[in-house]
Amino acid sequence: MVPLSWYLALSAVLFTIGVVGVIIQRNIISLFMCIELMLNAVNLTLVAFSRFLGDVTGQLFVFIVMTVAAAEAAVGLAIIISLFRSRETINVDEADLLRL
Amino acid sequence: MDVNTLLNTIEISHILFLGFAALCVVAAFNVILQHNPIYSALALIIVLCTLAALFVTLYAPFIAAIQVLVYAGAIMVLFIFVIMLLNVREEESKTDQQKYLKYLAVPFFLAMLGEVFAVIKTVGAPPASANPPGTVESIANGMFTNYVLPFEAASVLILMAIVGSMLLARRESAADTNLIEDALNAANRSTPMPAIETVREIEEEVAA
Amino acid sequence: MSSLLNSIDFRFVIESLIKVAAVFVLGLLSPVSMNWIERRGLAFIQNRLGPNRTGPFGLLQSVADGIKFLFKEDITPLEANKWLYTLAPVVMVVPAFMATIVYPIGPTVNLPYIGPTELYVTHFNIGLLYVMAVTSMCVYGIVMAGWGSNSKYSLLGGLRSSAQMISYELSLSLSVIAVVLMTGSLDLVEIVKQQSGWGGMRWNIFGGSAGVFMILPVVIGFFIYLISAIAETNRVPFDLPEAETELVGGFHTEYSSSLKFAMLFMAEYVNMLTVSMLATTLFFGGWNGPGVAQIPVLGVLYFFLKIGFFMLLYIWLRGTLPRLRYDQLMNFGWKFLLPVALFNIVLAAVLGVIFL
Numbered sequence: 001m002v003p004l005s006w007y008l009a010l011s012a013v014l015f016t017i018g019v020v021g022v023i024i025q026r027n028i029i030s031l032f033m034c035i036e037l038m039l040n041a042v043n044l045t046l047v048a049f050s051r052f053l054g055d056v057t058g059q060l061f062v063f064i065v066m067t068v069a070a071a072e073a074a075v076g077l078a079i080i081i082s083l084f085r086s087r088e089t090i091n092v093d094e095a096d097l098l099r100l
Numbered sequence: 101m102d103v104n105t106l107l108n109t110i111e112i113s114h115i116l117f118l119g120f121a122a123l124c125v126v127a128a129f130n131v132i133l134q135h136n137p138i139y140s141a142l143a144l145i146i147v148l149c150t151l152a153a154l155f156v157t158l159y160a161p162f163i164a165a166i167q168v169l170v171y172a173g174a175i176m177v178l179f180i181f182v183i184m185l186l187n188v189r190e191e192e193s194k195t196d197q198q199k200y201l202k203y204l205a206v207p208f209f210l211a212m213l214g215e216v217f218a219v220i221k222t223v224g225a226p227p228a229s230a231n232p233p234g235t236v237e238s239i240a241n242g243m244f245t246n247y248v249l250p251f252e253a254a255s256v257l258i259l260m261a262i263v264g265s266m267l268l269a270r271r272e273s274a275a276d277t278n279l280i281e282d283a284l285n286a287a288n289r290s291t292p293m294p295a296i297e298t299v300r301e302i303e304e305e306v307a308a
Numbered sequence: 309m310s311s312l313l314n315s316i317d318f319r320f321v322i323e324s325l326i327k328v329a330a331v332f333v334l335g336l337l338s339p340v341s342m343n344w345i346e347r348r349g350l351a352f353i354q355n356r357l358g359p360n361r362t363g364p365f366g367l368l369q370s371v372a373d374g375i376k377f378l379f380k381e382d383i384t385p386l387e388a389n390k391w392l393y394t395l396a397p398v399v400m401v402v403p404a405f406m407a408t409i410v411y412p413i414g415p416t417v418n419l420p421y422i423g424p425t426e427l428y429v430t431h432f433n434i435g436l437l438y439v440m441a442v443t444s445m446c447v448y449g450i451v452m453a454g455w456g457s458n459s460k461y462s463l464l465g466g467l468r469s470s471a472q473m474i475s476y477e478l479s480l481s482l483s484v485i486a487v488v489l490m491t492g493s494l495d496l497v498e499i500v501k502q503q504s505g506w507g508g509m510r511w512n513i514f515g516g517s518a519g520v521f522m523i524l525p526v527v528i529g530f531f532i533y534l535i536s537a538i539a540e541t542n543r544v545p546f547d548l549p550e551a552e553t554e555l556v557g558g559f560h561t562e563y564s565s566s567l568k569f570a571m572l573f574m575a576e577y578v579n580m581l582t583v584s585m586l587a588t589t590l591f592f593g594g595w596n597g598p599g600v601a602q603i604p605v606l607g608v609l610y611f612f613l614k615i616g617f618f619m620l621l622y623i624w625l626r627g628t629l630p631r632l633r634y635d636q637l638m639n640f641g642w643k644f645l646l647p648v649a650l651f652n653i654v655l656a657a658v659l660g661v662i663f664l
Contacts, residue, residue: 001111002113002114002117002157004223005109005119005220005223006117006223007117007154007158008220008223009106009217009220010121010124010125010154012125012213012216012217012220013124013128013213014147014240015130015216016209016212016213016216017125017128017131017132017209018128018132019208019209019212020132020208020209021131022182023202023204023205024132024202024205025132027106028174028181029137029141029182030131030132030134030137031180032179033131033137033140033141033144033179033290034131034132036144036171036175037128037131037132037144037147040147040171042150043151043167044151044154044155046289047155047158047160047163048158050158050160050233050234051158051159051160051167051232051233052227054232054233055143055233056233056234056238056239056242057242057246057247059163059233059234059239060239060242060243060247060250061163062102062126062163063163063166063239063243064247064250066166066167066170066171067254067255067257067258068198068254068257069171069175069202069301070170070174070175070258070261071258071260071261072261073175073179074178074261074262074264075163075180075261075264076270077178077179077182077265078264078265078266078267078268078269079268080182080186081182081185081186081268081269082268082269084186090186092231093175099165100304112316138455139391142452145448149445152441160528161432161433161434162434162437165434165437165438165440165441166437166441168441168444168445169437169440169441169444169481172439172441172444172445173444173445173447173477174444174477175452177447177448177470177473177474178474180451180470181467181470181471181474184451184454184455184463184466184467184470185467187463196317198488218321224543236434236494237432257463
């Protein structure tokens with residue numbers, strides 16, 4: 001049996017990669033995908049704990065997280081499309097109208 | 101520990117975990133290092149599929165199936181649809197205003213990884229539970245008894261997302277850039293309706 | 309290493325390998341046979357002869373085509389994205405074949421020398437979800453082919469296919485819920501076993517284990533399933549991703565009839581086969597039929613006859629119907645099919661609460 005710490009370590013690596021991706025990427029679609037990566041890292045943790053504690057709650061949370069991710073992707077991509085329509089770019093540095 | 105004892109303690113589940121985890125991490129690095137968003141998206145699909153495989157090793161087949169069906173099969177198709185629609189090819193690096201961030205990323209990565217591992221070391225190693233949850237029945241039982249409120253809230257959230265995204269992606273007026281319509285209906289735009297009208301007229305004339 | 313080796317059940321491994329090989333060969337044979345039937349059938353519908361020169365009745369035409377595919381020069385377009393262009397056929401073919409492993413193609417039969425054998429590769433309690441998940445991955449092959457070819461027609465084909473797939477996958481998944489509610493199982497083997505009453509005619513489309521009360525939601529679900537399945541497999545009248553009259557060949561425009569094109573072609577037919585097998589399993593009793601209880605091998609024949617019916621239906625539709633326009637396709641999917649599917653679930657749930 002694979003110990004719990006292995007799953008947690010993998011999840012930590014994935015989450016950190018996601019965070020670093022948010023820092024180094026300037027492309028808004030890639031930023032979105034890094035957020036999905038972080039959500040998935042958390043999902044792995046929840047499922048691993050659910051398995052090792054014998055409690056189904058973790059998997060229910062994963063279900064809810066997926067629902068929220070789907071909603072987030074729909075709204076976020078709609079925002080990206082309307083941003084691209086008005087700015088012709090998907091670089092987040094270009095969308096700084098509110099900056100002084 | 102010498103090699104023989106190591107080989108004797110190894111199980112198939114270890115090999116599976118290490119294989120999928122390695123693939124997952126490599127793909128995750130590809131997600132953040134690729135410059136072309138479509139490569140990032142394809143790498144993310146690999147991450148999602150390997151995670152689904154890991155969920156199977158955790159005796160969570162329902163979540164694994166949902167992961168592939170919803171995440172890889174629907175959400176990522178949406179991403180790829182938008183990437184193709186906006187036709188984002190190579191990312192042009194014209195004004196990189198936060199160039200220093202890229203050099204900060206590596207130490208930040210190591211520091212955060214160290215911190216998370218320090219936390220993980222404090223977690224004990226609970227023995228695997230004898231009866232793993234994860235069948236469709238147990239998830240449904242939990243969802244429609246104790247967690248019915250989050251479930252309903254999520255459904256309302258989805259409804260709001262549908263309405264919100266339609267409002268956002270809708271064109272304000274016909275004068276706006278006709279992006280989606282142009283990309284999708286370019287080939288279909290030659291409306292066949294007038295032709296049909298003419299045929300009808302001819303038929304009426306013939307009948308008359 | 310010894311413990312690792314001891315943990316492997318070699319009899320199980322060999323048995324599974326043989327079954328996988330059998331299903332794989334079945335999948336490989338389906339495009340070869342279907343291609344001939346389709347061309348002859350279309351010719352019959354359109355009042356012409358069709359291929360009739362290679363072998364008796366043109367039976368060897370598909371073999372000749374396959375040999376031609378093998379020997380054609382494999383061209384990669386100059387500006388194409390080599391990785392995506394090469395991987396796309398593989399990405400399309402692999403999920404198509406993966407989905408074929410969970411279907412029971414017959415009851416338990418007594419094979420000589422081997423003993424009782426189950427005629428399915430594997431079964432698990434989420435078999436239906438597995439099929440849905442795996443078939444939803446097929447769209448990436450089309451998208452990669454469309455993007456990687458670096459051609460306008462291919463890109464439009466890929467775009468259309470991704471939009472069409474997410475639209476119709478919803479109603480496809482929702483349409484089978486009536487059956488799931490009725491049988492109380494997601495395991496395809498279990499679903500088929502439940503339909504063996506009434507001398508092998510207790511199919512779900514006739515009410516199944518729930519009796520006649522559930523006929524209405526199952527029949528509605530079946531028609532929604534049929535329509536969305538045709539859209540999912542990109543066949544006429546929903547063949548917009550490869551509409552040859554407007555997009556040359558859609559996503560496979562740049563695949564110049566080499567082995568890669570053969571793989572794309574094969575994936576399309578295996579997808580049709582999978583969808584037909586699922587329809588048979590869920591709605592038409594799988595291998596069940598009169599006389600199966602006495603002669604189990606008859607079940608295999610029934611199963612293939614039912615699949616054959618759906619495959620002929622595909623050809624019939626192709627010979628009869630014109631293609632939908634893109635906005636008609638989207639309107640039909642979102643404004644008609646999806647609400648009906650949702651209503652159908654409510655109907656099935658209400659009837660289930662009252663009568664089950």
